[in-house]
Amino acid sequence: MSAAAHETAPFGAVFTEKLSMSRWDGERFEEPHLEPVGPIPIHPAAHVLHYSSSVFEGLKAHRGIGGELRLFRLDRHIERMQQSARLLYLPAPDKELLERMIIEVVLEARDAIPQPPGSLYLRPTLIGTEANIGAAAAPSKEALLYVLASPVGDYFSGAIRPLKVVVESHRPRSTPSFGMAKTGANYAAALGLIMEAKHTHAADQVLFAPGGDVQETGAANFILLDDRRVLTKPLDPSFLPGVTRDSVLVIARDLGYEVIERDFTIEEMLEFAESGEAALSGTAAVLAGVGTILHEGRAHQVGGGHVGPNTLRLRAALTALQTGSTPDTHGWIRTIG
Ligand SMILES: Cc1ncc(COP(=O)(O)O)c(C=O)c1O
Known part of the structure; x- marks a missing residue:
């Protein structure tokens, strides 16, 4: 190898x-x-x-x-x-x-x-x-x-490019109490919708928002952000408590952003996205910017369709910590030789 x-x-x-x-x-x-x-x-x-x-x-x-x-x-x-x-x-x-x-x-x-x-x-x-x-x-x-x-290397091929996500407003990703478990069956349950989104819309992922409650995507958490704020759903058993999510929230606070953890609806997200940014957070995805949100057949551009500056800033801060170009002030790194 x-x-x-x-x-x-x-x-x-x-x-x-x-x-x-x-x-x-x-x-x-x-x-x-x-x-x-x-x-x-x-x-x-x-x-x-x-x-x-x-x-x-x-x-x-x-x-x-x-x-x-x-x-x-x-x-x-x-x-x-x-x-x-x-x-x-x-x-x-x-x-x-x-x-x-x-x-x-x-x-x-x-x-x-x-x-x-x-x-x-x-x-x-x-x-x-x-x-x-x-x-x-x-x-x-x-x-x-x-x-x-x-x-x-990169999880989403093509380095840092804006992603396209399709909103699923009916079906949850998993059963409500099991989203917090990292178990294969959750991925199996979500696969059909992700395949459909890929084939029908050339999308990168599905954003699960059952009943309008914006939760997470099929393989990463979801955050909204702008120059001042980071907004994401508070932890509950319906979705995976991402380690990257937690890290990004801590880093955002360190950088002076207001971190808001509360439920929000699809409508609120679309409104936010008109002038703000959206991103997927996960170990594999790191912090990947969203350029398009597809909802009920309509494409909504996020941040002009580009990966936004705040997404890039937080992503850079996270990777700098991971690779040691900034000090590990939170005790997150185990150095092994
Ligand atoms: C469904 C789902 N949500 C969120 C995440 C993000 O979790 P973490 O940041 O711990 O990798 C993942 C895995 O990466 C995932 O598979």
């Missing part, structure tokens, strides 16, 4: 050579070990294959300006993985165990980590492996935990 393969491959389609793995036998996780990335033997009756007992995380390790490896908000991602596991009745791995597995994979992949703006995307995954198709109403008695790593 060359360090540059990620530059031509789609996001997440290139992997480092080793992953870290640990099996849970119903009582405890075994001591993790590194093994080559490749097919893993799994029983056709495995719980995950039938009843979707799967949770995962997505975080990044960046190469710092001094060459050091920097994990961004490791603790937050581990906490969210534990929360997702509890919601799916999967065994929540100890912080210490998961931390060790993630660090082990990063160190092993050291030479394959791209220079910024590239990074190493880490995908801790936990699946129910008990072979029992009769266990639809019971948690899996066995599980597999692994950490996979993928050298990545």
